[in-house]
Amino acid sequence: MTSLKLVKKSVVPVILVWFFFAGAGKGQSNVAVNPAGGPAAAPATVVVENAIGKDNDKTTPAERKANLVITLGDGVTMEFVLVQPGSFIMGSDRSRFPDEKPAHRVTITKPFYLGKFEVTQAQWEAVMSNTPGIYKGPLYPDSAKRPVENVSWDYCQVFLARLNEKINIYKFRLPTEAEWEYACRAGSTDEYSFGTNADAVGDYAWYSNNSSGQTHPVGGKKPNAWGLYDMYGNVWEWCSDGYGPYPARDISDPTGTNSNTRVIRGGAWNSVAEHVSSSYRENLTPDDCFRYYGLRCVAVSKPVR
Numbered sequence: 190m191t192s193l194k195l196v197k198k199s200v201v202p203v204i205l206v207w208f209f210f211a212g213a214g215k216g217q218s219n220v221a222v223n224p225a226g227g228p229a230a231a232p233a234t235v236v237v238e239n240a241i242g243k244d245n246d247k248t249t250p251a252e253r254k255a256n257l258v259i260t261l262g263d264g265v266t267m268e269f270v271l272v273q274p275g276s277f278i279m280g281s282d283r284s285r286f287p288d289e290k291p292a293h294r295v296t297i298t299k300p301f302y303l304g305k306f307e308v309t310q311a312q313w314e315a316v317m318s319n320t321p322g323i324y325k326g327p328l329y330p331d332s333a334k335r336p337v338e339n340v341s342w343d344y345c346q347v348f349l350a351r352l353n354e355k356i357n358i359y360k361f362r363l364p365t366e367a368e369w370e371y372a373c374r375a376g377s378t379d380e381y382s383f384g385t386n387a388d389a390v391g392d393y394a395w396y397s398n399n400s401s402g403q404t405h406p407v408g409g410k411k412p413n414a415w416g417l418y419d420m421y422g423n424v425w426e427w428c429s430d431g432y433g434p435y436p437a438r439d440i441s442d443p444t445g446t447n448s449n450t451r452v453i454r455g456g457a458w459n460s461v462a463e464h465v466s467s468s469y470r471e472n473l474t475p476d477d478c479f480r481y482y483g484l485r486c487v488a489v490s491k492p493v494r
């Protein structure tokens with residue numbers, strides 16, 4: 190509630206950052222800071238709240254607060270969850286799709302913020318002054334809350350460049366494919382972050398069996414264990430990587446290949462359950478654009494100057 194009040198009162202773009210202090214429990218302060226340590230480019234507020242991945246975090250994923258909220262203007266905000274560094278097994282040797290093999294250990298060495306939701310049409314419009322989404326207009330009165338779609342990888346780069354111009358405390362970009370899968374799995378090694386039961390996909394995703402052939406407002410299904418919504422289904426999510434085969438060795442912070450195709454993950458409203466798994470990969474050209482391609486942003490603190 191505190192955050193909403195603060196956002197509504199904001200006249201200029203304001204960064205609200207929720208940080209967890211081990212053992213401190215809940216509390217809050219309104220101290221303007223720049224988390225990167227350098228000069229703050231915009232007013233910022235720190236509120237002590239729960240963070241994910243901590244032993245004494247007793248909240249459920251659905252209760253979990255965003256760790257970072259960015260105001261884009263006109264009451265439009267973008268929420269992020271802090272993803273802590275760690276290792277996981279990327280890919281799947283059990284899959285029937287060859288490009289998911291070999292399963293290999295990946296280490297993510299740095300924390301990053303990942304969008305709690307897919308980028309919505311309202312967020313895209315707040316940055317770009319228009320939305321290319323197909324699902325808008327009188328037939329879709331809730332379009333502002335639906336994920337933006339009909340965006341190519343190239344178009345996402347334009348959006349991110351403008352977002353970076355607008356908010357200059359953080360660097361915004363697409364997730365790497367490894368970051369995406371790490372966050373999607375949320376500690377799980379199964380096909381899905383919730384286990385192996387494909388019948389449960391509908392609890393977590395808008396996909397071919399329940400979408401009625403269209404996108405739906407973000408956050409309408411269950412989040413994963415790290416509080417991230419719609420990692421499966423609704424819209425595919427572009428990753429920054431050039432697509433290519435996986436290495437047969439342990440690797441840290443992979444960024445993909447020099448391929449001229451790009452990775453897209455998670456499946457969409459028209460995908461079958463097999464394609465909304467944690468490890469399923471698709472690759473497209475950067476100018477591919479359709480009504481089931483969208484994005485989710487990463488935010489990282491800028492280095493201290």
Ligand SMILES: [Ca+2]
Binds near residue numbers: 307420424425426
């Ligand atoms: Ca998605």
